[in-house]
Amino acid sequence: MNQETYRQSEFARASDPSVAAGSRPNAISDTLKADVRGLSFWYDQFQALKNIDLPIAEKKVTALIGASGCGKSTLLRCFNRMHDLYPGNRYDGEIVLLPENQNIVDKGIDPIRVRLKAGMVFQKPNPFPKSIFENVASGLRVRGIRDRAVIAGRVEEVLREAALWDEVKDRLDQSAYALSGGQQQRLCIARTLAPEPELILLDEPTSALDPIATAKIEELIEKLRDHYAIVIVTHSMQQAARISAYCAFMHLGQLVEFGTNETIFTSPKEKRTQDYITGRFG
Ligand SMILES: Nc1ncnc2c1ncn2[C@@H]1O[C@H](COP(=O)(O)OP(=O)(O)OP(=O)(O)O)[C@@H](O)[C@H]1O
Numbered sequence: 001m002n003q004e005t006y007r008q009s010e011f012a013r014a015s016d017p018s019v020a021a022g023s024r025p026n027a028i029s030d031t032l033k034a035d036v037r038g039l040s041f042w043y044d045q046f047q048a049l050k051n052i053d054l055p056i057a058e059k060k061v062t063a064l065i066g067a068s069g070c071g072k073s074t075l076l077r078c079f080n081r082m083h084d085l086y087p088g089n090r091y092d093g094e095i096v097l098l099p100e101n102q103n104i105v106d107k108g109i110d111p112i113r114v115r116l117k118a119g120m121v122f123q124k125p126n127p128f129p130k131s132i133f134e135n136v137a138s139g140l141r142v143r144g145i146r147d148r149a150v151i152a153g154r155v156e157e158v159l160r161e162a163a164l165w166d167e168v169k170d171r172l173d174q175s176a177y178a179l180s181g182g183q184q185q186r187l188c189i190a191r192t193l194a195p196e197p198e199l200i201l202l203d204e205p206t207s208a209l210d211p212i213a214t215a216k217i218e219e220l221i222e223k224l225r226d227h228y229a230i231v232i233v234t235h236s237m238q239q240a241a242r243i244s245a246y247c248a249f250m251h252l253g254q255l256v257e258f259g260t261n262e263t264i265f266t267s268p269k270e271k272r273t274q275d276y277i278t279g280r281f282g
Pocket residue numbers: 043046048066067068069070071072073074075
């Protein structure tokens with residue numbers, strides 16, 4: 001265990017007296033970027049998440065898997081407080097962002113600030129009806145950056161990071177809608193990277209794309225994971241196996257099993273996990 005990981009596990013014990021040393025569920029040896037602790041969530045009367053404990057490792061991909069309706073997207077949306085847009089929705093428990101030790105589902109924390117820290121990319125590419133340049137630049141202006149040279153430099157930087165620069169550098173003023181679906185999705189990823197998020201949330205980011213565009217997004221995720229903590233919802237077991245370091249299998253709002261990619265796909269402990277990954281249900 002490295003020093004930072006040790007410090008964090010000590011922190012987890014110290015800040016949660018109900019968790020005895022060494023008995024914390026789903027403990028991992030990697031440095032944590034976020035820690036979901038006893039998280040429950042309600043859409044009005046309906047409880048969609050039940051007491052979830054889930055560590056999110058820094059600079060790794062964590063995949064949320066499970067049958068339709070099990071709560072994957074609901075959990076992902078808690079990380080950027082998207083549920084706050086609807087009154088009646090309610091969280092209980094914590095998602096602690098580390099190392100700042102901030103519970104991002106605490107009502108006292110401004111959801112807009114949370115969204116700058118946790119950027120989300122959706123199933124269908126959703127660029128703004130603006131130019132390619134403006135799609136990325138608008139994320140910087142939200143952060144209060146006004147200097148045109150700084151904005152132009154950062155736009156180029158993130159378009160390069162999103163592996164899109166070479167394809168768009170000569171047409172930055174064109175509408176984002178003129179791009180292919182795969183390019184639009186990489187533009188949405190660039191837009192998410194612009195304000196320098198701490199966490200990247202991907203909700204089935206390739207489900208609307210063809211195999212070639214999917215491969216490009218997966219290549220991109222493999223590069224981004226060197227720099228960011230990434231949480232991805234995917235229905236593709238092959239995709240989860242290819243790109244994730246950790247997997248969380250969910251069922252009916254509960255986290256049934258969490259482990260390294262290798263454990264989940266080769267020797268899951270729970271029969272329900274085994275049945276799902278082998279295609280026996282879902
Ligand atoms: N806005 C909402 N209001 C009420 N219930 C909702 C809402 N959104 C989702 N649900 C319910 O919460 C549960 C979890 O849904 P969620 O979309 O998180 O599942 P999922 O695992 O992401 O499914 P899928 O793989 O089909 O996207 C489901 O029972 C769903 O019907």
